[in-house]
Every structure is written in structure tokens, then in C-alpha cells.
Amino acid sequence: MLDLNFVRENLETVKTALDNRNTSTKSLEKFVEVDAERRRVIGESDQINQQRNTSSKQIGALMQQGKGDEAEKLKAEVAGLKEKQAELERQRDEAENTMRELLAALPNLPASDVPAGKDESANVEIRRWGTVREFDFEPKDHVDLGESLSILDLERATKIAGSRFAILNGAGARLERALVNFMLDVHTTEHGYTETLPPFIVNRNSLFGTNQLPKFEEDLFHLKDERGFALIPTAEVPVTNYHAGEILEAKDLPKYFTAYTPCFRSEAGSYGKDTRGLIRQHQFEKVELVKLTLPENSEEEHEKLTQNAERILQLLGLPYRTVVLSTGDMSFGAAKTYDIEVWIPSQNTFREISSCSNCTDFQARRMNLRFRRAGGAKPEFVHTLNGSGLAVGRTWIAILENYQQEDGSILIPEVLHQYMNGLEKIEK
């Protein structure tokens, strides 16, 4: 959420930013209108309250002096204010709610160094790592490889759940678990993150805090429960909200969290693309990285977080490239985003395996997550960052496809051997 005063005082800046994000600027006109109305109503209603408070105090004093008649007269007067007050309160609630809705629907402002552009074609590759393997045979995709090795069963997953679900078996399931453990170990021991295992179900407040609500309601799996529960679409939701509503001390920042969770997304099925295989599923596994930082450090921390995610691919020996998303391709809450894309041989292209965003104070304001500098200064909003470190399912795909042998077997990257009980190769 953007700051109300900032929007009021920088309408043009906000307008430009919205244009760059392909977002309608229409709501800004309403913003100005409602803002004026809101302030007018607040002024009036505060004034009525003041009158009421003053009179009530006088009534108290009069009663003590035994001047019951005068007190009664005043009582009648105040009672008359009540109706007016009720109406003003109603108007005030309405104006403030509308204001909140308008603000909550505005996306974050892109950082100044983000390339302007209307979609992913304006994204800019900033680095590339590893060498794409030259196959001297026709490489298979992960579905063919996985099914022939009996480590992937899509058909039965469809039977017991539906399309966009998968079952991993034997060494395939073990590989998934190995990846989770490997990633968590690297992030906790080498990168200084604290491992956390959060709830996989969250309430609506948390979903508002990390911008899933109100705009992306239909992307979530909701539980049939009057508490407004939903399955988490990413660990970003429970982990970033961990300190929501709190005032932290500056000396305790930055905080680094890493969490393994399953992720549940309803939207995955609505796109006609990636219908084959594990690329786009209703349920997938992810190791997430989350940081809470001081405002002045978030850019640097963003770079480091992205490199922490890249490190996993380097250790696994998987070629990738890193791109900075253009203004038109960034997600709602991000000020700047790096996507890390891993090489997928069967598609002869790089596919997203991690998205690392600096959300600046956007989410912190939504969840009222603040910190205080030493010396009793005013509380300020922290900056929140998140990134996948990495999407485990897609890493699984990348390993199968990049490490496949002509006979259909899979060589397991050396760093995973200890996590695979010494297994070096998956074969029939």
C-alpha cells in the first residue's frame, strides 16, 4: 500500500508509475475527490465530538453543584447532536473505507532503475551462468523421463485429485525431499537465514498484508470455513506476516527467514499453457527466502538475496540467467524484481525458477510492520523482500532434463549424493 500523504502530494509521479505498470489511472481522479470529502467529513465529525465532550463535562459539573435543571437542559441539547453525529459517522466510515480500498488497489511504485516497458519483452538479462549442454542425442522432456523411470505418475494423480496434480515415487520423491533439505541447509548454514516452518493455512489479514487480497482472491484455494482461511499460495504470506503489527528495534534488523512449504494455487489451471508435466501445478513445493530490512539497506539486501537463490543453481550445476523485470511485468507489490530462469533442454529455453522482489515499505504498510531507530525515534516501516530459493518442482524438472543420459537414466549432481543416501544415478 502506498502512503496516503505521498499519493496526495505526488499525484503526477504516481500517475506515471501506474501508466508504466499498465494500470488504469482512473482511480486517481476518484482518489482526489474522496480525499477531499473524507477530510471535510472528518473535520465536521471531530467538531461535533468536541461539542459533545465539552457539554458532557459541563453536565457532570452542574450535577455536582446540584443544578439539576440546567444539566437536564444541556442533556437535551447533546441528545440533539446524536442524530447528526450518527450521520456524520456513517459518512466518515464510508469515505475512509473507500479511501482504503482505493489505496489498497494501487500497485507499488517501480524503483527508478527498473526498465520501463509494457510486458516481458522489455525485461533485461543482466547475467548468465553455466554452459548449456550440447546433446549428442535427442533430449527427452521430464515427463517422458520421469514416467519411464517410474518416478513420476501423472495419470493416477489426475484420478485421485485432478489435472495439474502429480505424484512422485521412489527416487523421484526422494529427489524432491533431497532438494528441500539441500536448499534449507545451504541457506541456513552458508547464507545466515533462520529456518521456519509456518502454517500452510492463513487468514484474510495475512493475505491482505502480502497483497493477495483484495485483488487476487480467485487465485487462491479457499477453505469452506467461516474464518476466511485459505491455503498458502507461497510461504511469503505466513513468513512475511510473522512480525505484522509489531514495532521492531533497528538493531534487530535485518532478519532473514527461510521456509519450506507446499504452495497451492488455483489460478494455475486457468492458463492454457504448460498443460504438460510439472511446470504449472495446483500444488508445488518451494523453499522461500524472506528478509525484513532497514529502508536504506533493502537494495543491497535484494542483490544478496538474489545471489543466495542463484547459489543453489550453481551448486547443482544448472545453467541459468537472471533478468530484471520491466515495469509492466512486475507483480503488484514489487518495486523491483529479478527473475532467475533455469535452462530447460526440452523447451530449448530458460524458464522461471525463482522470482526475487524488493517490496520496499509496500507490504509493511499493509501489515503495519514497523521498526524504531535507537533514541526513541518515530517508528518507520521496514522493507520486506522475498524470493524463491528455489521452486523445488521446477528444480526437479531441471535436474532430470539437464542430467539425462542417452539410456534415459539421470545422473544426480554430486552435492545431492549425501541427501540421496549415496545414490548417484536414477535408472530403471
Next chain:
RNA sequence: GGAGACGUGGCUGAGUGGCUGAAAGCGGCGGUUUGCUAAACCGUUGUAGUUCAAAAGACUACCACAGGUUCGAAUCCUGUCGUCUCCGCCA
């Protein structure tokens, strides 16, 4: 799931209808003292909104949350959420 107790400021904790945005203590900040540290003493110390060019100031709201009673609510009533204790059940 059943029974009971309880939710007050950064923390502990007073406060059962007006003089309470809220005692006291701790912590924080500023100062005095001191060779330095500590102690002691003095002062100060919530958040947000409106107004104002800004500051100062003024006003409003906030004692879990949402309603209600009343001229007036932290205090009374109702609902919700949460915490604790005992019992039951379960992994």
C-alpha cells in the same frame, strides 16, 4: 468438545461510570554528579487523524475487536477473536 479465569501504553501492573490518554515501577531519551563505569537525583517519554506553508499549538480517535446502554464508558451489556487453568479426546 465441556467448565472456569482473563485480555490496559515498549514491558510489569493499578484503575467498577465524569477530575483517566490512563497511577506506580521497569525500560528508553535528555541532564546533574563522576577520572571512567555504575549508582543516585532531576526532567522527559504512546499511536494515528484533522487543522497549519512549516513548527508550535488546538482538536478528534484509540485501554483485544465489533456493536449497544448513557448527557458521558478502559469501567455496564451483547457478540467475536485470543490467552491461561482444569476435564475429555487425539498425533
